[in-house]
Amino acid sequence: xxxxxxxxxxALLAAALGAAAPLHAQEPRxxxxxxxxxxxxxxxxVTVARQAGLPTEPLVDRALEGASKGATGARIVxxxxxxxxxxxxxxxxxxxxxxxxxIVAGASALRAGATPADxxxxxxxxxxxxxxxxxxxxxxxxxxGVPVDTAVAAVIALxxxxxxxxxxxxxxxxxxxxxxxxxxxxxxGVRLDAAADRGELGQSAGPASKPPRKP
Amino acid sequence: MSEDREWFPRLVEALREPVRIDPxxxxxxxxxxxxxxxxxxxxxxxxxxxxxxxRPVRLTPLGGMALAAAALSGVVAGRFWIxxxxxxxxxxAMPASVSGAPAAVQFVAVAPGATSVTLVGDFNDWNxxxxxxxxxxxxGIWSVSLPLPPGRYRYAFLVDGTRWxxxxxxxxxxxxxFGSTNSVVTVGEP
Numbered sequence: 001x002x003x004x005x006x007x008x009x010x011a012l013l014a015a016a017l018g019a020a021a022p023l024h025a026q027e028p029r030x031x032x033x034x035x036x037x038x039x040x041x042x043x044x045x046v047t048v049a050r051q052a053g054l055p056t057e058p059l060v061d062r063a064l065e066g067a068s069k070g071a072t073g074a075r076i077v078x079x080x081x082x083x084x085x086x087x088x089x090x091x092x093x094x095x096x097x098x099x100x101x102x103i104v105a106g107a108s109a110l111r112a113g114a115t116p117a118d119x120x121x122x123x124x125x126x127x128x129x130x131x132x133x134x135x136x137x138x139x140x141x142x143x144x145g146v147p148v149d150t151a152v153a154a155v156i157a158l159x160x161x162x163x164x165x166x167x168x169x170x171x172x173x174x175x176x177x178x179x180x181x182x183x184x185x186x187x188x189g190v191r192l193d194a195a196a197d198r199g200e201l202g203q204s205a206g207p208a209s210k211p212p213r214k215p
Numbered sequence: 216m217s218e219d220r221e222w223f224p225r226l227v228e229a230l231r232e233p234v235r236i237d238p239x240x241x242x243x244x245x246x247x248x249x250x251x252x253x254x255x256x257x258x259x260x261x262x263x264x265x266x267x268x269x270r271p272v273r274l275t276p277l278g279g280m281a282l283a284a285a286a287l288s289g290v291v292a293g294r295f296w297i298x299x300x301x302x303x304x305x306x307x308a309m310p311a312s313v314s315g316a317p318a319a320v321q322f323v324a325v326a327p328g329a330t331s332v333t334l335v336g337d338f339n340d341w342n343x344x345x346x347x348x349x350x351x352x353x354x355g356i357w358s359v360s361l362p363l364p365p366g367r368y369r370y371a372f373l374v375d376g377t378r379w380x381x382x383x384x385x386x387x388x389x390x391x392x393f394g395s396t397n398s399v400v401t402v403g404e405p
Binding site: 068111143 | 337340341342343365367369389392393395397399
């Protein structure tokens with residue numbers, strides 16, 4: 001065997017090991033926290049997600065949450081698989097250049113009832129700015145009782161002119177109004193009018209930014 | 216009855232007459248006062264007398280407002296100097312952090328009668344022992360502050376190691392896959 005041939009074989013072997021390594025990579029945070037069968041399955045989902053360029057932290061977090069709450073292994077695996085699919089859908093809707101935080105927040109919005117088309121509209125309406133807080137606020141508004149369609153319209157209406165802090169303040173104000181007894185839709189309408197008065201509604205978002213009608 | 220009618224006008228007339236004082240009265244009084252011996256005070260009695268004697272103070276409205284403003288600024292300054300910002304109770308908020316730098320977020324739980332409360336969530340690997348909360352009062356208020364970089368975090372409170380509790384002051388997470396509801400905190404970019 002010549003030196004050149006030995007070198008080529010070594011390089012091939014190293015390449016093969018390097019390619020195979022991620023398939024067997026184990027998430028250290030899962031060690032000792034899950035039943036072994038569930039750990040292997042979750043590890044597999046995490047590995048596939050990593051290879052697809054998806055954020056994997058939320059998957060591990062979801063498995064750890066299930067473990068802390070005493071869920072069965074099967075239930076944990078189901079939850080992790082579902083979240084992986086939502087992350088994939090969110091990334092496809094928001095675009096491949098989206099940050100991990102945007103994808104995670106987008107997945108939350110999907111779980112709250114938004115559609116992939118809604119996320120795509122939000123991306124177009126908020127060009128060049130992060131969608132993390134906007135998507136998160138969308139999910140939060142739904143959680144306080146705002147219908148999904150109305151929440152989507154409000155978040156998109158704010159997309160052109162609102163900073164992240166404006167989104168956070170908007171969500172907080174709506175929550176306070178609801179806590180004081182206002183209906184979620186009425187509270188959202190009032191706060192949206194106030195945002196319009198402050199010039200937080202963008203001028204360039206087009207018809208998608210039209211505020212939702214109050215009841 | 217007729218007598219009443221006669222003496223009443225005379226009485227009124229007499230009361231309307233100006234009181235006439237002897238012009239020499241002032242001089243007689245002042246002569247008497249000057250003749251009185253004034254007791255001499257010792258120095259410390261004089262100081263005490265000066266300090267404790269009331270005096271009328273005249274103040275213009277502008278001067279009064281200036282005095283009030285100075286007093287108010289003194290109170291405010293004292294409030295900050297006596298209690299440094301780090302020790303003052305922070306409000307539950309969703310702060311914006313600067314370009315990826317962690318922002319301190321305070322979590323508050325209300326759990327009357329609890330013996331322990333821990334904060335558990337995405338930020339501590341859902342480790343039930345990693346972030347114990349501190350009793351902020353005897354009314355069952357528990358709190359802890361954590362530095363969090365921008366992002367969206369799901370969390371819950373674990374009361375007495377057995378009871379999961381969402382944060383009523385935060386939005387509920389839509390994705391609660393394991394029964395109990397979680398809460399969400401979002402830390403945004405500026």
